[in-house]
Amino acid sequence: MNKSSDIDTIRGIVPPMVTPLLAEDKLDLKSLEKIIGHLIRGGVHGIFILGSTGEAPSLSYKLRYQLVEETCRLVGGRVPVLVGITDTSFVESVNLANFAKTKNATAVVLAPPYYFPAGQPELVEYVGHLVSEISIPLFLYNMPGFTKVYYEIETVQALSENRRIIGIKDSSGNMIYYHRLLQLFKGRKDFSVLMGTEALLAESILLGGHGGVPGGANLFPKLFVDLYDAAQRKDLNEVRKLQDKVMKLSSTIYNVGKFGSSFLKGIKCGLAYRGLIRNDFVAEPFHAFREREKRIISNYMKNILADYE
């Protein structure tokens, strides 16, 4: 397994870890330890904190710093730790990156600023400037559903010439875009192209991708590690079987609420059901599922666990 000390490429399953909360702005340290253990036992190849599934933009800055410090301490170099530093404020991104570096995080992860939509040449300048002010490797994070802005292919190509930019996580859900990335980086051993959309993980690995950042791996890390391994060894029958299980999550756990927040609420509710977090508290502007939805999730979890394990 990679150690954070000698990492230069990120491969495999890197779950975007949820942030366990006891209340608004209150980190649940006990659950943090528990969920980190659960992920590492599940065989994950890295942990990504302060992403969308980690509710980073909803957390106070104080809490974000605390989470970086505690996670790095608890992981203790067993797997790489990636830290999301996406922000609308350049200064805040730089400060958090430099803090993550002092805590021995492996890399930082940057989506485009998500209030003002930057033009692509503006984005190239922005990322270039930011990289020049930090001394920790950087991953790009393509997440146009939330940021409105793509890292367009030509932009990724331009930025990738900077060797301190070591990969991209694509959560666009746009598989054509992902194929273009694969074409672009076919010859580059030192640049990782990770899939952020879990329903597309199987095919991304089958066709040459390097790993994934599936939110569902919070609940079922081994499922996704097994899928990754099966795809790596080209065992198509096993891949199809596991892909069916992954798709089942979409039609059950992630599909209970009415809004875009259903994915996040479902995962936290499922984690609470499994006892992996003490409280399924979700930060504003959302809130945890209420009783009715919790019962539905519980039933789904019961069936899925009976099936999986």
Next chain:
Amino acid sequence: MNKSSDIDTIRGIVPPMVTPLLAEDKLDLKSLEKIIGHLIRGGVHGIFILGSTGEAPSLSYKLRYQLVEETCRLVGGRVPVLVGITDTSFVESVNLANFAKTKNATAVVLAPPYYFPAGQPELVEYVGHLVSEISIPLFLYNMPGFTKVYYEIETVQALSENRRIIGIKDSSGNMIYYHRLLQLFKGRKDFSVLMGTEALLAESILLGGHGGVPGGANLFPKLFVDLYDAAQRKDLNEVRKLQDKVMKLSSTIYNVGKFGSSFLKGIKCGLAYRGLIRNDFVAEPFHAFREREKRIISNYMKNILADYE
């Protein structure tokens, strides 16, 4: 003129003030004083800081707090001061609102959280919860181009039952939506419906709106105050004449760059041309216009000033 101490409704022209910067994360205090004087001499009815034109999301938190403190001090109660508290983090919004209250700001202004798109019922809960944690009046800020999420008409209606929510600024550019707001609040003397899109200011006042938040009023406060006054007294010939001048800004000053940032860069560049700010520094992810664009803006400004004054 309204004093911040006895304000309960906001009417008239409330420019979204730019944030004068000397460098990344460095407030230009001298220019701040100058531009506040310029606006108040121009007859504006209030000043709105930390909006989109104020680049709020691009500023560090330290700088945001500094700007609130200094602006409230410099304005000294001559006109109402509105403070943008829009944030993806509930806690940060509440903290800034409570700080603004201690500095005697008049009201705070809140767009929906702009990373995760909230469903409308989630948005109602979120705003309600936030209002319960602050003791300063709140304005809604509809800005779907940047936040992805509308305050839908039914949501505004539900929220407006809370008398601590005193108005809405609509920057959607959707005049049909604005007409629906006007219908909704026709009987409400204590609720302000302000127009955020300057090209639509004339008609919004002619048809019953209460004022506007035009970015161009940074450069030409009197132009917009005159337009507001002419529309108030139903002088349609004068309104058309001034509307032509407003439209001319769009096809000149705001139309020099290639990206969405052209509006902001053009205003800061024009302010520097007029000597109202010392430096047209624009925070990341943008940057000030380069020489070529500056020359074009200078020419536009020369012609416009010759025409206006």
Next chain:
Amino acid sequence: MNKSSDIDTIRGIVPPMVTPLLAEDKLDLKSLEKIIGHLIRGGVHGIFILGSTGEAPSLSYKLRYQLVEETCRLVGGRVPVLVGITDTSFVESVNLANFAKTKNATAVVLAPPYYFPAGQPELVEYVGHLVSEISIPLFLYNMPGFTKVYYEIETVQALSENRRIIGIKDSSGNMIYYHRLLQLFKGRKDFSVLMGTEALLAESILLGGHGGVPGGANLFPKLFVDLYDAAQRKDLNEVRKLQDKVMKLSSTIYNVGKFGSSFLKGIKCGLAYRGLIRNDFVAEPFHAFREREKRIISNYMKNILADYE
């Protein structure tokens, strides 16, 4: 009043007439005569057939030709007749335009082809080519909600140099775009800029527009003619009063169904309530309102008529 024989500019209220149907693909000739009489008695300045409200794209070609012939015959030159020729097929547009010419229609109206989205230079070539194959004046029809493609300002400017293109109807709902059109054609007496969105008619006339194509004028032609006249004579109090009535249509008659088709179904249902058409049949992919919705519309109509007349 303009006669179709000597028309070169179109001004005032030109309702987009509904197509009265007895069944799928069966024109209701008796109702056609009745509704034409109703519109002309209401004072309209022209009649536009085969637009969106006329369900043109849903009708068979046979029926479209029949409608052109019968309408031109029944109107008999009392007001200009404009004929929509928008199509995905160039040949079909040309054929219909040339047929309309032989029936003495005044002008034809053309939105961009609505299946393949053309680039703007492609659109300029397409319209130029089409105009060269017809000998009847042409109106542009900007309807991006249905066609996906704008006539961008530069495109309108380029096309308007061809003097056989005599105006534009803008149904984008984008009032900023409309203001740009007004700026562009300020000096052109021979080019009409009409407003297609009825909620924006009042302000468009107040600020210099030439008329409108309001769907609601099928039901209440006089309301819109009065609004146009009041705005023309700058009677702002009367404009506001009538604008309130127009807005009331949006929140009642057009707001009964759940889908985009509510506007059309509401108008046809209201016309049937008034006895102006015998059957509120709506062509596929839609259908007329069912009993429940019809009762709601009837109640709205009763109240509105009591109020109006």
Next chain:
Amino acid sequence: MNKSSDIDTIRGIVPPMVTPLLAEDKLDLKSLEKIIGHLIRGGVHGIFILGSTGEAPSLSYKLRYQLVEETCRLVGGRVPVLVGITDTSFVESVNLANFAKTKNATAVVLAPPYYFPAGQPELVEYVGHLVSEISIPLFLYNMPGFTKVYYEIETVQALSENRRIIGIKDSSGNMIYYHRLLQLFKGRKDFSVLMGTEALLAESILLGGHGGVPGGANLFPKLFVDLYDAAQRKDLNEVRKLQDKVMKLSSTIYNVGKFGSSFLKGIKCGLAYRGLIRNDFVAEPFHAFREREKRIISNYMKNILADYE
């Protein structure tokens, strides 16, 4: 090989055949014969005419009928023939479907009406009504980029209960949607789920899809047949190799022009280069590439052919 006489499921590669034109509204019969031969020799499992690549919406009705008749005659039952009947007019769709039936076409293909966006319940009624008026099997065609409207999963599920609806072609480019379709129809031997986006063909077959409708198969039918076969027999190394060739088309032949029409123009230009059509005429609102672009395409074709064959 399937015969059109006994077909009830469509599997494999079914190219959306281009329509060879000599001029606006003039079918090139000689080239039609040549291209049909080329496709059948390439091993395709069916031919789809009057789709988007076939420019159906741009053709006159006369030409559409002629194309159906001639294609059915020339194919002569060697492979199934699918006929696009998508239209904004219900009556025209029904008429064309019934004509196709008399010419022994295998099935018809229907995207949602593309002017007025129907709500999903409206769409279910519309398709149900249409199927009841024709006696030839029907394929659904999901093409939201052009029609604005998805066949949502629940809609497909509802419609698929009608056994005369025998499959769906998905050209959304949305691989998550496609996976949902695969889940939905896992147990249905009599319902085909075809991939319309050629860059996603490989993975769609690897993960259980039934075939594809790749536009590039006009140029290189054998490439796509080979890819289908390799994916069917789970030869992942071969799949990756062929997928690289498919992706190369996107970055070369389809990528020469500036607009959405580049795909179509590139294919027709490439076919003319290969001598498979006499004229690369493209119907309005587009036009064939001009000399500069033709030279670029010729160079690309030369390199690709050297590589392929």
